[in-house]
Amino acid sequence: MKQFKAESKRLLDLMIHSIYTHREIFLRELISNASDALDKLYYKSLQDGDTGLSREDFCITIEIDKENRNLLITDNGCGMTKEDLENNLGVIAKSDSFNFKQTQEKQEEIDIIGQFGVGFYSAFMVSDCVTVRTRAYDSEEAYEWKSKGAEGYVITDCEKQSHGTQIILHIKPNTEEENYDEYLDSFQIQSIVRKYSDYIRYPIQMDVEKSRLKEGSGEQPEYETIVEKTTLNSMVPIWRKAKSEVSEEEYASFYREKFYDYEKPLKIIHSNTEGVSTYSALLFIPGKAPSDYYTKQYETGLQLYASGVMIMERCEDLLPEYFGFVRGLVDSQDLSLNISREMLQHDRQLKLIENRLEKKIKTELEFMMNNDRELYETFFQNFGLQLKFGVYAQYGMHKELLQDLLLFYSSHEKKLVSLKEYVSRMKEGQEAIYYVCGDSLARIEQMPQTELLKDKGMEMLYLIDDVDEFALKTIMNYDGKPFKNISSDDLNLESEEEKKSNEEKIQQNKDLLDFVKESLGDRVAKVVLSQRLKSHPVCLSTEGEITLEMEKVLNAMPSGSHVKAVRVLEMNPNHHIFTTLQTLYKNDKDKLKIYADLLYGQALLMEGMPIEDPVAFSNKICELMQ
Numbered sequence: 001m002k003q004f005k006a007e008s009k010r011l012l013d014l015m016i017h018s019i020y021t022h023r024e025i026f027l028r029e030l031i032s033n034a035s036d037a038l039d040k041l042y043y044k045s046l047q048d049g050d051t052g053l054s055r056e057d058f059c060i061t062i063e064i065d066k067e068n069r070n071l072l073i074t075d076n077g078c079g080m081t082k083e084d085l086e087n088n089l090g091v092i093a094k095s096d097s098f099n100f101k102q103t104q105e106k107q108e109e110i111d112i113i114g115q116f117g118v119g120f121y122s123a124f125m126v127s128d129c130v131t132v133r134t135r136a137y138d139s140e141e142a143y144e145w146k147s148k149g150a151e152g153y154v155i156t157d158c159e160k161q162s163h164g165t166q167i168i169l170h171i172k173p174n175t176e177e178e179n180y181d182e183y184l185d186s187f188q189i190q191s192i193v194r195k196y197s198d199y200i201r202y203p204i205q206m207d208v209e210k211s212r213l214k215e216g217s218g219e220q221p222e223y224e225t226i227v228e229k230t231t232l233n234s235m236v237p238i239w240r241k242a243k244s245e246v247s248e249e250e251y252a253s254f255y256r257e258k259f260y261d262y263e264k265p266l267k268i269i270h271s272n273t274e275g276v277s278t279y280s281a282l283l284f285i286p287g288k289a290p291s292d293y294y295t296k297q298y299e300t301g302l303q304l305y306a307s308g309v310m311i312m313e314r315c316e317d318l319l320p321e322y323f324g325f326v327r328g329l330v331d332s333q334d335l336s337l338n339i340s341r342e343m344l345q346h347d348r349q350l351k352l353i354e355n356r357l358e359k360k361i362k363t364e365l366e367f368m369m370n371n372d373r374e375l376y377e378t379f380f381q382n383f384g385l386q387l388k389f390g391v392y393a394q395y396g397m398h399k400e401l402l403q404d405l406l407l408f409y410s411s412h413e414k415k416l417v418s419l420k421e422y423v424s425r426m427k428e429g430q431e432a433i434y435y436v437c438g439d440s441l442a443r444i445e446q447m448p449q450t451e452l453l454k455d456k457g458m459e460m461l462y463l464i465d466d467v468d469e470f471a472l473k474t475i476m477n478y479d480g481k482p483f484k485n486i487s488s489d490d491l492n493l494e495s496e497e498e499k500k501s502n503e504e505k506i507q508q509n510k511d512l513l514d515f516v517k518e519s520l521g522d523r524v525a526k527v528v529l530s531q532r533l534k535s536h537p538v539c540l541s542t543e544g545e546i547t548l549e550m551e552k553v554l555n556a557m558p559s560g561s562h563v564k565a566v567r568v569l570e571m572n573p574n575h576h577i578f579t580t581l582q583t584l585y586k587n588d589k590d591k592l593k594i595y596a597d598l599l600y601g602q603a604l605l606m607e608g609m610p611i612e613d614p615v616a617f618s619n620k621i622c623e624l625m626q
């Protein structure tokens with residue numbers, strides 16, 4: 001007898017001692033395996049040309065042998081070689097779809113069984129002895145694999161007429177808690193098959209007892225019981241059904257099962273299209289971004305089917321990168337079945353489908369934004385970042401398509417708004433879309449630079465994601481309105497009078513400003529009088545393309561490009577500290593130097609930037625306190 005590999009043994013233990021209530025899913029698992037085996041053989045037959053195999057012959061058969069307490073599931077698929085048996089049933093094969101090792105809690109383990117199923121081993125939830133008889137296609141030899149559970153398994157030679165696999169489950173005796181007999185009940189089995197495996201594309205057949213009117217029965221109708229081979233599943237895949245025929249619940253459970261998600265999808269997009277290209281698409285927007293979504297590990301792509309047979313698990317060419325969060329499948333009759341990956345890339349049909357899916361997804365998102373804002377915000381919290389990257393990527397090639405899907409926090413509305421909404425309520429004479437960057441909304445709210453615009457009652461967009469400013473700079477103009485960073489751009493908001501009086505003040509204080517600039521050295525490029533400030537004495541702004549926020553983001557990147565924004569220290573001539581500076585300039589230039597240092601430090605801190613020498617900064621404050 002051979003031992004199971006360690007993980008398999010654990011899983012097996014769990015199956016055998018499971019207190020899980022939906023034991024019935026074992027049947028779904030075994031049927032799915034059978035269907036996969038049929039797919040494999042069918043696919044092979046298409047590639048190899050004339051093998052004499054016909055799709056019509058492929059089927060899955062279920063038999064109930066009450067007397068011996070056996071349930072048999074048989075397929076005429078690809079079967080397994082001896083080696084396959086060892087490799088597939090001796091070790092756990094499912095490790096990619098769930099992380100078994102990481103689960104400690106019993107409750108979690110149970111959830112996992114419910115959400116994903118666990119493949120072949122689930123047979124041990126209902127069976128105390130599992131026999132697998134199999135013969136690989138193209139092979140003369142057949143083998144039997146037998147296991148009573150955790151101790152191990154035995155493989156022996158056996159006789160088998162044709163290729164395929166037969167699973168024989170010896171159903172456990174009833175216990176006080178569990179009625180295992182139901183897995184030997186024809187009616188029960190039929191309903192389990194319909195519940196879980198209705199869209200399996202091969203017929204699942206079983207001998208079913210039916211009663212019918214006895215021939216020649218006279219006045220009094222007489223019935224007789226006959227046994228008839230019956231196909232239990234409807235076989236039409238869910239995506240080929242009309243929308244009206246599929247319930248929300250069916251969509252959701254299909255999604256969960258097929259795409260391994262715990263949550264139900266946020267949005268279902270189902271379309272059957274005919275015309276230039278004929279295809280069905282069933283797409284899902286997940287309720288939550290997968291934990292690896294924004295990493296390289298995440299693989300995008302849709303499943304691709306050609307006339308109901310899956311030909312590719314993840315076809316990237318069907319989705320633009322910025323809609324990479326969409327899961328789902330496309331089934332088209334126009335694609336050839338044995339098309340290769342390389343050929344697929346150049347396939348005109350595929351390109352057509354991609355274009356239409358892109359439009360479709362955009363329309364659906366726009367509709368959601370305008371008609372169900374709450375849902376859209378949930379979506380945006382999860383995948384908004386992806387859309388913003390999409391705007392910025394490839395030199396803004398897709399900005400037109402994506403810009404109306406973006407949301408930013410508004411200083412006025414205190415919630416997320418679109419660019420269209422912002423522009424629609426701009427004040428008369430307002431020339432630009434104003435934005436301000438910071439680490440958090442609360443922090444931005446406190447920034448001195450926002451004072452002027454608040455004073456004038458102008459709406460600002462608060463940007464808190466790294467990519468935000470890059471995205472806006474890529475869009476450049478929205479509806480003819482440029483974007484302006486209120487911390488660095490010339491806002492040009494003063495009246496002629498204000499400009500004139502400012503000019504005068506600059507002339508009067510020129511020496512003071514020059515002195516401060518000199519004492520700060522090359523830490524700043526300029527020291528100027530500010531138009532933006534109301535109640536704060538200083539703030540930092542920048543000159544040129546790189547803003548402080550961009551400096552932070554670019555320098556934090558792994559590539560470590562070392563950029564530095566050109567800093568400008570702005571002073572508020574109407575603040576009482578400025579009067580102090582004027583006095584110091586006349587009487588105590590040494591002290592003025594210390595003040596200049598401290599004010600610069602304060603400006604940095606308010607920007608959320610580190611000060612260059614915190615110890616010196618602190619010493620200077622102490623000096624003043626004495």
Ligand code: ADP
Pocket residue numbers: 029033034037075077078079080088089093094118119120121164165
């Ligand atoms: P999974 O189906 O996720 O791979 P399972 O534990 O259910 O995991 O099955 C393990 C492997 O055993 C399958 O990947 C397949 O290669 C093989 N297998 C299971 N059932 C059959 C079958 N009926 N015919 C052929 N191969 C099978």
